[in-house]
Amino acid sequence: MIAIPTTSTNTKSLVTENNRGSYWITTFGCQMNKADSERMAGILEKMGYQKAITELEADLVVYNTCSIRDNAEQKVYSYLGRQAKRKEILPHLKLILAGCVAQQEGESLLRRVPEIDLVMGPQHANRLETLLNQVDNGQQVVATEENYILEDLTTARRESKVCAWVNVIYGCNERCSYCVVPSVRGKEQSRTPHAIRLEIEKLASLGYKEVTLLGQNIDAYGRDLEGISKEGRRKNTLTDLLHYIHDVEGIERIRFATSHPRYFTNRLIEACSELNKVCEHFHIPFQSGDNQILKLMCRGYTIERYKRIIEGIRKQIPHSSISADVIVAFPGETDKQFQKTLSIIKEIEFDQVNTAAYSPRPNTPAANWPNQLPEKIKVERLKELNSLIEITAKKRNERYKDCVEEVLVEGTNPKDPQQLVGRTRTNRLTFFPDTGPQGYVYQPGELVSLKIKEVRSFSLGGIPLR
Numbered sequence: 001m002i003a004i005p006t007t008s009t010n011t012k013s014l015v016t017e018n019n020r021g022s023y024w025i026t027t028f029g030c031q032m033n034k035a036d037s038e039r040m041a042g043i044l045e046k047m048g049y050q051k052a053i054t055e056l057e058a059d060l061v062v063y064n065t066c067s068i069r070d071n072a073e074q075k076v077y078s079y080l081g082r083q084a085k086r087k088e089i090l091p092h093l094k095l096i097l098a099g100c101v102a103q104q105e106g107e108s109l110l111r112r113v114p115e116i117d118l119v120m121g122p123q124h125a126n127r128l129e130t131l132l133n134q135v136d137n138g139q140q141v142v143a144t145e146e147n148y149i150l151e152d153l154t155t156a157r158r159e160s161k162v163c164a165w166v167n168v169i170y171g172c173n174e175r176c177s178y179c180v181v182p183s184v185r186g187k188e189q190s191r192t193p194h195a196i197r198l199e200i201e202k203l204a205s206l207g208y209k210e211v212t213l214l215g216q217n218i219d220a221y222g223r224d225l226e227g228i229s230k231e232g233r234r235k236n237t238l239t240d241l242l243h244y245i246h247d248v249e250g251i252e253r254i255r256f257a258t259s260h261p262r263y264f265t266n267r268l269i270e271a272c273s274e275l276n277k278v279c280e281h282f283h284i285p286f287q288s289g290d291n292q293i294l295k296l297m298c299r300g301y302t303i304e305r306y307k308r309i310i311e312g313i314r315k316q317i318p319h320s321s322i323s324a325d326v327i328v329a330f331p332g333e334t335d336k337q338f339q340k341t342l343s344i345i346k347e348i349e350f351d352q353v354n355t356a357a358y359s360p361r362p363n364t365p366a367a368n369w370p371n372q373l374p375e376k377i378k379v380e381r382l383k384e385l386n387s388l389i390e391i392t393a394k395k396r397n398e399r400y401k402d403c404v405e406e407v408l409v410e411g412t413n414p415k416d417p418q419q420l421v422g423r424t425r426t427n428r429l430t431f432f433p434d435t436g437p438q439g440y441v442y443q444p445g446e447l448v449s450l451k452i453k454e455v456r457s458f459s460l461g462g463i464p465l466r
Helices: 031-047 070-089 100-105 108-112 122-136 181-185 193-205 238-245 266-274 291-296 303-316 335-348 375-400
Strands: 002-005 022-027 060-065 094-099 118-120 139-143 163-170 210-215 253-257 281-283 321-328 352-357 404-413 416-424 429-433 447-455 460-464
Touching: 022 031, 031 060, 031 094, 031 122, 031 163, 031 210, 060 070, 060 100, 070 094, 094 100, 094 122, 100 108, 100 118, 100 122, 100 181, 108 139, 118 122, 122 139, 122 181, 163 193, 193 210, 193 238, 238 253, 238 266, 266 303, 291 303, 303 321, 303 335, 321 335, 321 375, 335 375, 352 375, 375 447, 404 429, 404 460, 429 447
Parallel strands: 022 060, 060 094, 094 118, 118 139, 163 210, 210 253, 281 321, 321 352, 429 460
Antiparallel strands: 002 139, 404 416, 404 447, 416 429, 447 460
């Protein structure tokens, strides 16, 4: 960690020690970042900060950044520029850059945007109070060194009162040739089963109904923990963890993400089939439909292996939903190889697919390869892929028409205050009236039986049965 004394601190702050002022956090990127932001918000409120009404009114601004795609990174710099201008007028404003861009760029960010007070990598999210105390003592701080992530069960300020993220493993040991995550999130660190269960029990006591276990590569959970079973296998696997937390009273649903085909097991499928709280939804990126591209990506599996996983899931859990991630226009990808990706989309008929055109990232092997594809091809392939996904997703959703689905109420539809929104066990976003038969008004956290009457590519519409 680097602490740099600042040169000027004569301007009187508009906030006091007892009244820290207001904060605002903008989160870019994945669910891991969202979970980190909730923890940082909890720390700030414990310190005495209050959430601001708008970003441009906050006394402390945090940008929790993502470096997976270049456009997300560039958007951050635009936001920083706007806050830097604010700081010229309001010297007391604290400006924090957290997350993956912070880890990737480190101290160089202070040269690019000298108004930043704190640069903090993902492994330091739980240390926010300590680092801010250094800022309050007149230092610019850079915290990007490798750090063991301590347990913290109390500080998260969760956005939802119904569904909660629970980190089970931090970091990633994979070395996909296109991915910057291992270099910015560090090595795998699994939390102990006991600590995870304690957090889930606390959530249940607060009225939460659903938890999502999070990991950059969640199938790697427990690889760094000790323990061998009587059968001679690892004792602390994701499958073991699901069994261990399944009976927490009050929790109705359990999800997990993100899975890696390289480590996905039949034993995990069996557990999901047997454990009634585990939802029938699997997010398993395949990235490309061509084996040569997968090899260049260093993904560690073939498309045949991937298809066997999906076949195994659908055989044991026929009504399950499958979502995935795909990258198009990887360096050197031919049109024939791209067509194989389209073929996999048609063959598997995913419920949902997150798509992206390849974006060169710093310190990754693929970024230095000479066979980068032009932007025009990237745009064309991404457009064709997204059009196909919209068709296949709609076709896949047709199976819900006129069926009864259990939906967990998450809250009000932000576009229609007379509608509620929730998700099926298979993770289908579903909208429905806030009032049922006999005038009953549904509340967040309730499980509601709906007859599905509307089917769209990425959501459903239903009518309450009671």
